[in-house]
Amino acid sequence: MPKINGNEIRPGNVLEHNDGLWAAVKVDHVKPGKGGAFAQVELRNLRNGSKLNERFRSADKVERVRLEQKDMQFLYESDGMLTFMDTETFDQVELPAEILGDRRPFLQDGMTIVVEFHDTEALNATLPQKVTCTIEETEPVVKGQTAANSFKPALLDNGVRITVPPFVGQGEAIIVNTETMEYSERA
Structure with a gap:
């Protein structure tokens, strides 16, 4: 495994430190x-x-440490564990639901996500950057409200609240960025 200097650490790097595997979340020089x-x-x-x-x-x-990345399909959740399947070998892997944090509601049945492995141990899961959701409820369009950056609250079909532009209505499918948890575009 390659050794790097302390000043070369970047967010997202995985390091072997104190006999454990650690991901760099934030780096300040x-x-x-x-x-x-x-x-x-x-x-x-x-x-x-x-x-x-x-x-x-x-x-x-x-x-x-370099982690091996595999595309896997989400099957189901039970007892706080998410089960994923390798689409080539049909091997199944379980990961705790907390690994996705507040992005957990965006995980949909049959969705393909990236699971990171160290040797044969599954360590992390990453959602696709953009996910299609449907708006359950939002306020109706107010005529004359055309300010460029005026947004209104909306509730998605997965229970997440985000803000959307005024032209987006109830029942519409939109694409949400899972990294920023913001409206991206109409589907």
């Missing part, structure tokens, strides 16, 4: 007035979800 520069890194443990703040100087060497 700090240059204090006195002393050497360092990277203040917020890490999340991929196995148990715990968080850790660590300082890495540019001279520190850390082990960078």
Whole structure:
């Protein structure tokens, strides 16, 4: 596995640190007035979800881990565990539902998502960047409300509340960006 310097750590990198696998969530490069520069890194443990703040100087060497990514199909959820199937080998993998966090409602039956593996252990799951949803309820269009950035609240079919442009009505299918959880475009 390649070793990288402490100042080369970027958000999303997976590192082997303190005998565990950690994902870099946030990285701040700090240059204090006195002393050497360092990277203040917020890490999340991929196995148990715990968080850790660590300082890495540019001279520190850390082990960078490359995870294998596989497209898998979502089958079902039971007892807080999500079950995914490899579409080529039909192998099934279970991951805790908390791994998706507040994006969990966007997971739909039969959806293809990316599951990341370290050797044979499934560690992480990533939703597609754009998901199609239907608007359950929203306010009717107010005539004359044409301001460029006026948005109105809407409730999606999966129970998530977002804001949409005034021209989008109830029952319409829209595309939502799962990273920012915002309206993207009409479907």
